[in-house]
Amino acid sequence: GAVVSQHPSRVICKSGTSVKIECRSLDFQATTMFWYRQFPKQSLMLMATSNEGSKATYEQGVEKDKFLINHASLTLSTLTVTSAHPEDSSFYICSARVGTGVGSNQPQHFGDGTRLSIL
Amino acid sequence: KQEVTQIPAALSVPEGENLVLNCSFTDSAIYNLQWFRQDPGKGLTSLLLIQSSQREQTSGRLNASLDKSSGRSTLYIAASQPGDSATYLCAVCGSNYKLTFGKGTLLTVNP
Numbered sequence: 001g002a003v004v005s006q007h008p009s010r011v012i013c014k015s016g017t018s019v020k021i022e023c024r025s026l027d028f029q030a031t032t033m034f035w036y037r038q039f040p041k042q043s044l045m046l047m048a049t050s051n052e053g054s055k056a057t058y059e060q061g062v063e064k065d066k067f068l069i070n071h072a073s074l075t076l077s078t079l080t081v082t083s084a085h086p087e088d089s090s091f092y093i094c095s096a097r098v099g100t101g102v103g104s105n106q107p108q109h110f111g112d113g114t115r116l117s118i119l
Numbered sequence: 120k121q122e123v124t125q126i127p128a129a130l131s132v133p134e135g136e137n138l139v140l141n142c143s144f145t146d147s148a149i150y151n152l153q154w155f156r157q158d159p160g161k162g163l164t165s166l167l168l169i170q171s172s173q174r175e176q177t178s179g180r181l182n183a184s185l186d187k188s189s190g191r192s193t194l195y196i197a198a199s200q201p202g203d204s205a206t207y208l209c210a211v212c213g214s215n216y217k218l219t220f221g222k223g224t225l226l227t228v229n230p
Contacts, residue, residue, distance in 0.1 A: 006162070034217075034218075041222070042222060043123075043208070043220040043221055043222045043223065044163075044208070044210075044218075044220045045220075046217055046218070046219075049217070091160075093162055093163065095163075095218075107151075107153065107165060107168055108218060109165070110155075110162045110163040110164075110165075111162050112161055112162035113160075113161065113162045115160065
């Protein structure tokens, strides 16, 4: 149980392209999903918290107009990297927290990540 | 601001050896602590979760301990196998319900 599917697993595209990444909770509902970014040999850094039906909350230093998040249902959140540039190349991972409460210490379940490479 | 440190950054051991990975955190106001495994280019697999009121959790050959007051956790792996080779990440869930990760320990178990 508690499976999170992330798609696509790998994207290679030209500079200036917008890229959408999907994160789905397959067998549970998740009011809250999280988006992380991981650079090589670095830890996961939280980018934003996505709550179903409301605006995402972004961490300090993360541009909300650059990284658009939509959480339209209890099982799907999307991250769109708009007008991507080489410095946006990274490994993006989503997670979903079990349950329908906004504030909770329930475990997060992670997707397999998306390797984004901008040429 | 919570900071999580993992030591060592890398560890190489022969098959069959018992080993300990260390994690420390600066703010003891946590709800829980999780240990994850990450294979190269992959997402995270949750190994163990310890609630703040607990002192340890066990799953198979893995045992994780938590000393919240001193801000420390250890992950003990018994009888290591080549298949255990991966990066092990420690993460704490703080009072804001968010996870803060360490940089991980890269474990290599040699056959």
